Amino acid sequence: MVTTYKSLNSSAATKGKKLSAETATLSYKMDYEPSFLRTLFSLILVSSLLDCVLSEVDAFPDTKTWFENLLPSTMCIQNASIESVYGIMFDAGSTGTRIHIYSFTQKYPDQLPELRKEIFESVKPGLSAYADIPEQGAETIRGLLEVAKDAVPSSHWKKTPVVLKATAGLRLLPEKKAQALLSEVKNVLEESPFLVPDNSVSIMNGTYEGILAWITVNFLTGQLYSQSKQTVGILDLGGASTQITFLPQSEETLEQSPLDFITSFKMFHTTYKLYTHSYLGLGLKAARLATLGAVETGAVDKQIFRSSCLPKNLEAVWEFGGVSYRYGGIENGESGFKSCYAEVLRIVAGKLHQVDEIKGSTFYAFSYYYDRAADTNLIDYGKGGILEVRDFERKAIEVCDHMEGFTSSSPFLCMDLSYITALLKEGFGFKINTPLQLTKKVNNVETSWSLGATFLMLQSLRISN
Numbered sequence: 001m002v003t004t005y006k007s008l009n010s011s012a013a014t015k016g017k018k019l020s021a022e023t024a025t026l027s028y029k030m031d032y033e034p035s036f037l038r039t040l041f042s043l044i045l046v047s048s049l050l051d052c053v054l055s056e057v058d059a060f061p062d063t064k065t066w067f068e069n070l071l072p073s074t075m076c077i078q079n080a081s082i083e084s085v086y087g088i089m090f091d092a093g094s095t096g097t098r099i100h101i102y103s104f105t106q107k108y109p110d111q112l113p114e115l116r117k118e119i120f121e122s123v124k125p126g127l128s129a130y131a132d133i134p135e136q137g138a139e140t141i142r143g144l145l146e147v148a149k150d151a152v153p154s155s156h157w158k159k160t161p162v163v164l165k166a167t168a169g170l171r172l173l174p175e176k177k178a179q180a181l182l183s184e185v186k187n188v189l190e191e192s193p194f195l196v197p198d199n200s201v202s203i204m205n206g207t208y209e210g211i212l213a214w215i216t217v218n219f220l221t222g223q224l225y226s227q228s229k230q231t232v233g234i235l236d237l238g239g240a241s242t243q244i245t246f247l248p249q250s251e252e253t254l255e256q257s258p259l260d261f262i263t264s265f266k267m268f269h270t271t272y273k274l275y276t277h278s279y280l281g282l283g284l285k286a287a288r289l290a291t292l293g294a295v296e297t298g299a300v301d302k303q304i305f306r307s308s309c310l311p312k313n314l315e316a317v318w319e320f321g322g323v324s325y326r327y328g329g330i331e332n333g334e335s336g337f338k339s340c341y342a343e344v345l346r347i348v349a350g351k352l353h354q355v356d357e358i359k360g361s362t363f364y365a366f367s368y369y370y371d372r373a374a375d376t377n378l379i380d381y382g383k384g385g386i387l388e389v390r391d392f393e394r395k396a397i398e399v400c401d402h403m404e405g406f407t408s409s410s411p412f413l414c415m416d417l418s419y420i421t422a423l424l425k426e427g428f429g430f431k432i433n434t435p436l437q438l439t440k441k442v443n444n445v446e447t448s449w450s451l452g453a454t455f456l457m458l459q460s461l462r463i464s465n
């Protein structure tokens with residue numbers, strides 16, 4: 001049994017910092033403490049339930065009932081005198097592609113496997129940057145598969161499933177281009193020695209992102225099996241889309257929310273009705289494009305997109321989704337927080353559904369919320385921390401009103417912080433003193449949908465040794 005936490009290459013914090021700094025690749029290996037194996041056991045249990053019902057999401061996009069009576073027939077990872085089970089999950093995000101290689105051990109034949117180790121590596125840019133050269137996009141997957149070949153013993157290759165789920169970057173592409181990319185990727189997976197299930201390469205429904213991450217976080221924090229059922233909401237800010245997911249306490253929320261914002265499921269004899277929504281185009285980088293006014297026009301030769309959120313004398317080129325945009329500040333014009341905030345406000349104003357009760361709730365926030373808070377020392381990169389919405393605002397004012405002395409690695413820092421402030425305050429309608437728990441990992445497990453998705457994959461395939 002793994003008894004100590006250790007980071008094999010270097011500290012996760014240092015590696016994570018690289019991710020924030022948007023470097024090309026990073027990798028780390030880590031073992032997990034046994035203290036939360038019970039939690040992971042439970043998570044696997046939930047995933048076994050999830051597996052059989054996720055397909056219902058598309059069929060009944062309004063209110064769904066999940067998990068009902070599923071437990072006995074789905075507890076299928078058993079009867080094994082097992083050493084290791086592996087699962088490979090690709091997260092094809094809008095800003096990068098990541099491979100998560102999880103290994104599990106099964107100690108006793110009648111027990112579900114326990115997560116033992118995760119190996120992670122990523123490349124930038126994301127698949128959508130290869131929209132016109134899909135073969136090259138697929139080559140990035142081939143490269144990452146080499147990591148999997150090193151990580152998984154060759155004796156296990158054939159029974160180790162590999163799945164790729166794409167998120168907002170591909171959702172935003174024209175259907176034909178997205179399909180061409182997915183088809184090239186599928187070819188590459190099929191050429192690999194791993195097990196390639198049906199539907200192994202797909203664009204994930206935005207609802208799944210929120211729900212899988214919500215279940216992951218609430219299991220890892222012990223909320224779902226505690227008596228109090230004090231669950232926490234989650235906020236994910238990706239490059240191209242953003243998700244909000246929480247368990248409403250008030251009937252009013254359930255009654256007044258649009259039908260497709262509410263998803264219900266039964267788990268451990270409790271029915272949960274979650275509020276979840278994914279806003280496509282409101283991720284951090286998509287919001288930059290919108291603020292620059294480049295969404296409608298696209299990148300036109302020689303055109304420079306200007307914003308008061310950028311240093312006045314700046315002129316540079318920014319690439320997103322495989323397109324290059326020239327951008328800069330407004331020389332002899334406005335700059336600073338006040339004018340910048342007015343710009344970013346236009347991106348969120350009237351675009352989001354607001355719920356009164358979130359004002360008093362606790363939310364876990366990760367991805368770009370975490371990265372930008374860490375970049376500006378609002379939180380420690382390794383540890384995370386609790387912030388209030390007004391901390392983002394305070395930092396936005398500080399950065400935006402001192403852009404002349406700008407030395408930051410990202411010229412977009414003022415715009416990003418202002419956007420995060422506007423999204424939280426005016427978009428979702430949080431109060432300035434709403435606490436946010438900035439978290440990258442809970443018990444050393446990434447706060448992302450990919451672990452949950454891996455459990456689903458294993459369970460749906462009845463993978464065991």
Ligand SMILES: Nc1nc2c(ncn2[C@@H]2O[C@H](COP(=O)(O)OP(=O)(O)O)[C@@H](O)[C@H]2O)c(=O)[nH]1
Binds near residue numbers: 167241
């Ligand atoms: N906690 C966590 N964050 C991640 C992981 N992979 C990517 N991110 C964060 O996700 C953000 C980028 O979002 P991305 O997935 O590319 O865009 P999306 O397609 O709109 O979701 C950045 O803040 C990354 O740091 C991960 O494994 N764990």
Ligand SMILES: [Ca+2]
Binds near residue numbers: 093094239
């Ligand atoms: Ca993401």
